Amino acid sequence: MLPQFNSAFSIDCVIFGFDAGELKILLIERNEEPFKDWWALPGNIVGENESLDQSASRILHELTGLGDIYMEQYYTFGDVARHPQGRVLSVAYYALIRLGGDKALKPISNYAKQAYWVNIKELPRLAFDHQQIFDKGLEKIKRRIKHQPIAFELLPEKFTLTQLQNIYELISDKKLDKRNFRKKMLSFGVLKDLDEKQKGVSFRAATLYRFDKRKYAKLFGKEISF
Amino acid sequence: MLPQFNSAFSIDCVIFGFDAGELKILLIERNEEPFKDWWALPGNIVGENESLDQSASRILHELTGLGDIYMEQYYTFGDVARHPQGRVLSVAYYALIRLGGDKALKPISNYAKQAYWVNIKELPRLAFDHQQIFDKGLEKIKRRIKHQPIAFELLPEKFTLTQLQNIYELISDKKLDKRNFRKKMLSFGVLKDLDEKQKGVSFRAATLYRFDKRKYAKLFGKEISF
């Protein structure tokens, strides 16, 4: 009864990173048909013995060498003609990763020539329906950042309040008031002041903070509005 | 390259209805293996030339005779062993429908013996991973009701403020203050007072309202917090 026609399912990932004050996503240059040489979101066909979450983690790991990353499934794209070679459902995930330091991207596996971080405001034309997948992913994190502490996933462990505000501004696409932002953020009590200053900057060094997951966990249930 | 193993995808629907002061979902009694005679969410394998949204609407229409219903995809379940006969991804949708009047359920198609409305607090054991699918669906509408006007989808066109409050209480699972609730709801300006009273009740008749979609549409972009 089961498979009545040829079909498959794939995962596509929108992997956000914060670097040099810009919000970027990871794109690959495809090395296979269809859409050979096009830019695309990292993605892959799901393996026979792989759950969706596993498959998403694998793709991310293969491209970045990173594991234990915040990823979330957010939508499934299933238009009949979205893939030229057959019926392929795509389950979309987003991830938020720390680009701090100099974690190089891994030299890429078979399905991509190379991977690059691209500013979300300067995306090239994308393969398949990947523009649509990206759009919906961005929309999701815009909503989610208001109620969940996802901004911290994009920052190094130690960060300044200005960096944090920067991320909120980039994702929500509005300017925020510095004083009000700090007051509110600190009022939640989930930022730990590290008694430590930024180094290597040519101006007054800012205080470093860490996101305190334990304290956040204790708030669970209480709706937070960042 | 495409289909490397036998797989298929299905849709499962959590169809919420509000009836006699209770929040219910539609369950079917399965008439096919696997899980023959078990209770399950309405669902079906997606057809070859059917998009996911189309498939979800079709399932709902076949069971209830209703069309033009608010449905939304909310999650895709893809554990390797979730279906005993092979690899079957399930894309889950929820719908909110007006049970008002006496729309009977259609006598059921092949895959179900019968369909029933079941109070969400008294669900039987469900087939497959349907309990998990339901749980996530309920969680979704709990969140969504705070920001989107989905409660109105469950009510007849003309409704009283008490009925509306009732739905908020059932979904969010808390008691609300009557005065505060009314003040807030009316303050959005999306309820139209119909200058008309409830009929056939054995106590003071309540004013009927209608949800004004046009006015709501004009608020678009502004975040509402119901």
Next chain:
DNA sequence: ACAAAAGTGTTTGATCTACACCCATGC
């Protein structure tokens, strides 16, 4: 000394919460 970003409070208006009684109707 200047450039660059860090850091810091107060006022005003809006919104949220808690709370209790009289009203209209059908029986």
Next chain:
DNA sequence: GCATGGGTGTAGATCAAACACTTTTGT
């Protein structure tokens, strides 16, 4: 006339928004 739900206002607390100057540091 009584039972049932309909309908209404206020005070206090909390939260959100607007707004500008001084401090620190490196060059």
